[in-house]
Amino acid sequence: MPLRNPFRRPTATTVRRRILPVLATAAVTALALTACSAPTNAPRGPEFFDWSDVQVAADGQTVKLWMWGGDDQGNAYVDDVLAPAAAAQGVTLERVPIADTKDALNRVFTELQAGRNDDGAVDLVWINGDNFRTGKQADAWFCEWTGLLPNMTAVSATDPLLTEDFGTPVDGCEAPWHKAQFSFVYNSANVENPPTTIKGILDWAEANPGRFTYPAAPDFTGSAFLRSVLYSESGGYENVPSTFSDESFDELSPALFDRLEALAPSLWREGSTYPATSEQLTKLFADGEIDMMMTYGPATLTALVENGTLPATTRVLTVDDGTLGNASFFGIPSNSGNIAGAMVVANEALSVEQQVAKADPAVWGQFTVLDLDALSAADRELFDALPQSPVVPSFDVLSRNANPELSAEWVPALDEAWRTRIAAGQ
Amino acid sequence: MTAALTRPVRPRRRQLRAVLLVLPAVIPVAFVVIGGVGTTLLQSLGLMPLVGTAELSTAAFDDTDELLTSALLSISIAVVSTAIAAVIGFFTAVLIVSGNWGGRIVGALGAAAVTVPHLVGAATVGLLLSDSGVLARLFGVAPEAWPALVAGPTWFAVIAEYAWKESAFIALIIVGTLATRITSYDETAAVLGAHRFARLRLVLFPLAAPSLLVASAIAFAYTLGSYEVAWMLGQTYPEPLSVMALRLFNSASLSARPEAAAIGVITIVLTAVVVAAAMLGLRRMRAWR
Numbered sequence: 222m223p224l225r226n227p228f229r230r231p232t233a234t235t236v237r238r239r240i241l242p243v244l245a246t247a248a249v250t251a252l253a254l255t256a257c258s259a260p261t262n263a264p265r266g267p268e269f270f271d272w273s274d275v276q277v278a279a280d281g282q283t284v285k286l287w288m289w290g291g292d293d294q295g296n297a298y299v300d301d302v303l304a305p306a307a308a309a310q311g312v313t314l315e316r317v318p319i320a321d322t323k324d325a326l327n328r329v330f331t332e333l334q335a336g337r338n339d340d341g342a343v344d345l346v347w348i349n350g351d352n353f354r355t356g357k358q359a360d361a362w363f364c365e366w367t368g369l370l371p372n373m374t375a376v377s378a379t380d381p382l383l384t385e386d387f388g389t390p391v392d393g394c395e396a397p398w399h400k401a402q403f404s405f406v407y408n409s410a411n412v413e414n415p416p417t418t419i420k421g422i423l424d425w426a427e428a429n430p431g432r433f434t435y436p437a438a439p440d441f442t443g444s445a446f447l448r449s450v451l452y453s454e455s456g457g458y459e460n461v462p463s464t465f466s467d468e469s470f471d472e473l474s475p476a477l478f479d480r481l482e483a484l485a486p487s488l489w490r491e492g493s494t495y496p497a498t499s500e501q502l503t504k505l506f507a508d509g510e511i512d513m514m515m516t517y518g519p520a521t522l523t524a525l526v527e528n529g530t531l532p533a534t535t536r537v538l539t540v541d542d543g544t545l546g547n548a549s550f551f552g553i554p555s556n557s558g559n560i561a562g563a564m565v566v567a568n569e570a571l572s573v574e575q576q577v578a579k580a581d582p583a584v585w586g587q588f589t590v591l592d593l594d595a596l597s598a599a600d601r602e603l604f605d606a607l608p609q610s611p612v613v614p615s616f617d618v619l620s621r622n623a624n625p626e627l628s629a630e631w632v633p634a635l636d637e638a639w640r641t642r643i644a645a646g647q
Numbered sequence: 648m649t650a651a652l653t654r655p656v657r658p659r660r661r662q663l664r665a666v667l668l669v670l671p672a673v674i675p676v677a678f679v680v681i682g683g684v685g686t687t688l689l690q691s692l693g694l695m696p697l698v699g700t701a702e703l704s705t706a707a708f709d710d711t712d713e714l715l716t717s718a719l720l721s722i723s724i725a726v727v728s729t730a731i732a733a734v735i736g737f738f739t740a741v742l743i744v745s746g747n748w749g750g751r752i753v754g755a756l757g758a759a760a761v762t763v764p765h766l767v768g769a770a771t772v773g774l775l776l777s778d779s780g781v782l783a784r785l786f787g788v789a790p791e792a793w794p795a796l797v798a799g800p801t802w803f804a805v806i807a808e809y810a811w812k813e814s815a816f817i818a819l820i821i822v823g824t825l826a827t828r829i830t831s832y833d834e835t836a837a838v839l840g841a842h843r844f845a846r847l848r849l850v851l852f853p854l855a856a857p858s859l860l861v862a863s864a865i866a867f868a869y870t871l872g873s874y875e876v877a878w879m880l881g882q883t884y885p886e887p888l889s890v891m892a893l894r895l896f897n898s899a900s901l902s903a904r905p906e907a908a909a910i911g912v913i914t915i916v917l918t919a920v921v922v923a924a925a926m927l928g929l930r931r932m933r934a935w936r
Contacts (some may be wrong), residue, residue, distance in 0.1 A: 321897060324897070334697070355900070355901060358698060358901060359697050359698055359901060439894065490795060493795075493799075493882070494795075494883050494884075497798075497878060508778075510778060510790045644884035645885070
């Protein structure tokens with residue numbers, strides 16, 4: 222018999238008493254939940270007539286830029302170069318590091334679901350591809366604002382990399398930030414005669430078992446590798462329709478997965494497992510466990526070689542059939558409370574000074590989105606004077622025969638098929 | 648019933664005050680638990696879509712083959728690592744309460760291990776055990792020759808990380824219960840002629856058992872629900888429930904959210920079953936009564 226507190230009331234009444242607050246809380250929660258489950262009615266955001274209108278509204282605002290935090294150089298560039306330039310225009314820029322861009326998107330979705338329509342936590346996101354498309358589907362972006370940015374005049378209006386983002390029309394819902402080129406990377410100390418095509422890379426991997434692997438989809442880099450091999454196995458990007466359809470998927474993807482299935486036993490750990498992220502892939506390369514890897518951000522290689530993370534013999538492989546190219550952007554969620562400030566930051570990031578600073582391999586080495594032919598001779602000179610990296614070729618060499626990205630619908634379809642056929646097939 | 652109705656007014660008011668005092672604590676907890684679980688349930692049943700109309704459907708639970716594989720994997724990892732943690736945790740606790748020099752060092756190490764976040768722990772275990780990790784280099788073993796401890800088919804690194812962290816947690820919980828009453832019982836038993844093993848079996852273990860069970864249940868629930876260790880140190884396929892839920896929740900396709908929520912619901916049910924079983928077991932324990 223347990224000891225009873227003599228001052229305690231008999232149990233029956235206490236239980237009855239306890240039920241009331243519990244019921245009340247349940248009722249309150251249920252009410253709150255029904256409010257949450259209402260369909261999302263995304264807000265439209267404010268209206269601006271001209272740029273000075275934006276500048277007035279932006280003064281004193283604090284802009285929270287959500288961006289992938291895994292790149293030290295990128296973080297340093299935003300904190301030390303971009304933020305002071307924004308501050309000079311009265312906008313405080315705060316960087317919010319995230320593990321994956323989807324985290325920012327999910328935050329916005331959750332806020333919209335909960336009806337938080339005009340003071341969201343995300344003011345600006347570094348974004349592209351399927352994330353942009355998903356946000357557009359859910360009506361989560363503030364749109365038709367890039368036309369107001371004065372610095373957009375230096376950006377080509379017809380560059381297909383900038384008018385469409387993975388096949389999704391940009392429609393003024395995001396402002397370009399930089400260009401990227403998918404690149405294969407090898408250790409020239411161990412690979413004497415580097416292959417010159419993507420087919421050649423796969424053959425090389427089979428001739429050198431255990432010295433090659435790629436990140437597991439849906440990792441961004443791993444997923445880009447799937448698209449590269451899809452192009453190569455289909456006989457070039459011209460043969461893969463950019464718009465997704467079940468027919469073209471059923472027609473073209475078997476060749477890709479047959480090839481990857483045949484390749485798997487020759488991969489690192491016989492393809493029984495794959496690195497989960499591109500960082501893990503880079504670590505394998507840095508540790509000398511593999512001799513070839515890939516990245517969608519060749520910009521970071523120069524610094525990684527300089528600080529000794531990667532071997533000094535690291536080189537970027539240029540392939541004759543070309544590699545995927547894309548651009549990344551700034552998007553503004555429609556529920557941001559600092560839209561004008563975010564526009565000022567996006568405009569500042571497009572200025573010649575910022576784009577030149579960012580293109581310097583010692584700073585970040587990101588390729589510019591500005592149309593160099595449209596710049597004044599003096600501005601062009603600034604880009605030409607940039608130091609050349611010993612590891613990464615210049616953008617015009619790297620982007621020779623650049624392949625356009627497929628429409629964003631292809632990405633989850635290929636990722637999912639890879640999981641069920643290749644990852645599960647082991 | 649009648650007693651409640653005829654009771655004088657004053658204690659009733661006091662009771663109301665007690666309820667009001669406790670509400671600030673209860674409401675947030677209830678809001679999070681009922682709200683979180685409720686939202687997950689609604690999403691899993693297709694009632695909270697991001698786009699399109701809400702419609703009741705169990706489609707998110709349909710992929711039974713893959714869900715079953717993942718659930719079995721999750722449960723296996725949780726059971727094995729919790730069992731190892733319980734055994735190590737119990738003996739560590741015994742060592743700590745013994746009060747000697749070694750026990751104090753172990754106690755300090757255990758307390759330090761509890762403060763390490765699992766994410767940091769996972770990164771550390773990864774650096775230690777991977778193909779070209781610290782241990783492989785220390786022993787001069789080539790990466791190809793080193794066993795696949797990280798991301799291997801045995802899930803060794805994942806289980807090792809959970810077992811290490813949770814054993815420290817379990818040990819500290821047990822030390823908390825033993826510390827207050829162990830000395831008198833232990834000394835009495837010793838005076839009555841009980842040997843070390845008999846004291847361990849008949850005094851220490853029964854006294855520690857309730858907290859061992861509760862701490863193990865907490866460790867199990869945590870291991871089943873957390874994703875970061877399995878994601879960082881695990882194999883690409885198959886995935887534990889938590890890793891799968893996160894991948895789907897973060898998936899670019901909007902339709903994957905209900906599936907992620909469905910996995911959340913399954914995880915909650917599994918955890919609830921285990922915790923309920925542990926509570927039933929607790930009631931039967933002699934020391935608890």
